[in-house]
Amino acid sequence: MRRAACPGSFDPVTNGHIDIITRASGLFDEVVVAVGVNKSKNRLFSADERIDMLREACSGFDNVRVDGFQGLLTTFCQEQGIHAIVKGLRAVSDFDYELQMAQMNSSLTDVETVFVPTSPEYSFLASSLVKEVATFGGDVSGLVPGFVNERLTARLAELRAAGEG
Numbered sequence: 001m002r003r004a005a006c007p008g009s010f011d012p013v014t015n016g017h018i019d020i021i022t023r024a025s026g027l028f029d030e031v032v033v034a035v036g037v038n039k040s041k042n043r044l045f046s047a048d049e050r051i052d053m054l055r056e057a058c059s060g061f062d063n064v065r066v067d068g069f070q071g072l073l074t075t076f077c078q079e080q081g082i083h084a085i086v087k088g089l090r091a092v093s094d095f096d097y098e099l100q101m102a103q104m105n106s107s108l109t110d111v112e113t114v115f116v117p118t119s120p121e122y123s124f125l126a127s128s129l130v131k132e133v134a135t136f137g138g139d140v141s142g143l144v145p146g147f148v149n150e151r152l153t154a155r156l157a158e159l160r161a162a163g164e165g
């Protein structure tokens, strides 16, 4: 069984992530979307919320499952019998860091990293940018699934209300 991980923080999942997961699911027998749940102050959504949204987004694939991981990705891969990590490359600026990370990961275990070039329509898309645009009232409905857009709008409204209160 050829099993791969698609790792990330997915805060929140975007159409760019779904594109990479879709393509990975065609290349491998099984894909595990690995959601980093390490504590970080800068998350808009909790680990459970991020995992929930991904499960909904991936419900149409029968060879994709979603799981949280803590600590090293390579340890998670070893535990799960995963030998490949699939990463999307958006721009040259992604490459330096991703190459370093891929080389580090393969020196820690026998896991290979497979780079998939982003689809041109998503090359500018990152969760951080989606949050920034949505915070200032921009329309991100074409960049994330509809249910994610709703949760994003609701969360930003909650934060605004808390800030005003």
Ligand code: ADP
Binding pocket: 007, 008, 009, 010, 011, 014, 015, 016, 017, 020, 086, 087, 088, 089, 090, 117, 118, 119, 122, 123, 124, 125, 126, 127, 128
């Ligand atoms: P962000 O989306 O903010 O970069 P993530 O850590 O959630 O952060 O992204 C996880 C991984 O998903 C990235 O390392 C990258 O491999 C892939 N990815 C994210 N956005 C895109 C995109 N627009 N096109 C291709 N791959 C992407």
